[in-house]
Amino acid sequence: xxxxxxxxxxxxxxxxxxxxxxxxxxxxxxxxxxxxxxxxxxxxxxxxxxxxxxxxxxxxxxxxxxxxxxxxxxxxxxxxxxxxxxxxxxxxxxxxxxxxxxxxxxxxxxxxxxxxxxxxxxxxxxxxxxxxxxxx
Numbered sequence: 499x500x501x502x503x504x505x506x507x508x509x510x511x512x513x514x515x516x517x518x519x520x521x522x523x524x525x526x527x528x529x530x531x532x533x534x535x536x537x538x539x540x541x542x543x544x545x546x547x548x549x550x551x552x553x554x555x556x557x558x559x560x561x562x563x564x565x566x567x568x569x570x571x572x573x574x575x576x577x578x579x580x581x582x583x584x585x586x587x588x589x590x591x592x593x594x595x596x597x598x599x600x601x602x603x604x605x606x607x608x609x610x611x612x613x614x615x616x617x618x619x620x621x622x623x624x625x626x627x628x629x630x631x632x633x634x
Contacts, residue, residue: 504548507541536581543577546570557608559601568598 550570553563571594575587597607604610 504541504544507544539577539581543574543581546574546577550574554597554601554607557606559606561602564598564601567601568595571595571597 547570550567553567553570556563575591575594578585578587578591600610601607
């Protein structure tokens with residue numbers, strides 16, 4: 499997410515976005531302009547998310563890391579509301595706003611994130627615990 503997707507989008511859409519910027523300055527208004535405007539906003543949103551992830555997943559943390567993460571995450575969520583005005587934000591979006599504070603309290607995210615535990619829970623859910631062969 500931090501590199502591959504933003505770079506791929508930029509390579510795919512950079513020429514189209516450049517043409518859109520030029521057309522916008524000349525006053526042109528057609529369907530391609532609207533598509534390119536949406537692409538530009540989507541690219542901006544993706545870059546904000548990638549930047550927030552970069553600050554959050556660093557192996558060191560500081561007040562600057564927390565502030566940069568929070569600023570980029572808030573901007574990302576704002577762009578989501580702009581791109582998808584009729585879609586409600588989810589609980590995970592709300593929770594993401596607290597990660598900056600958690601970086602300050604608990605240190606680098608790699609020390610306390612839950613992905614390893616969630617994987618173990620997934621493996622444990624596949625274990626037969628009812629003492630009956632062949633049934634879960």
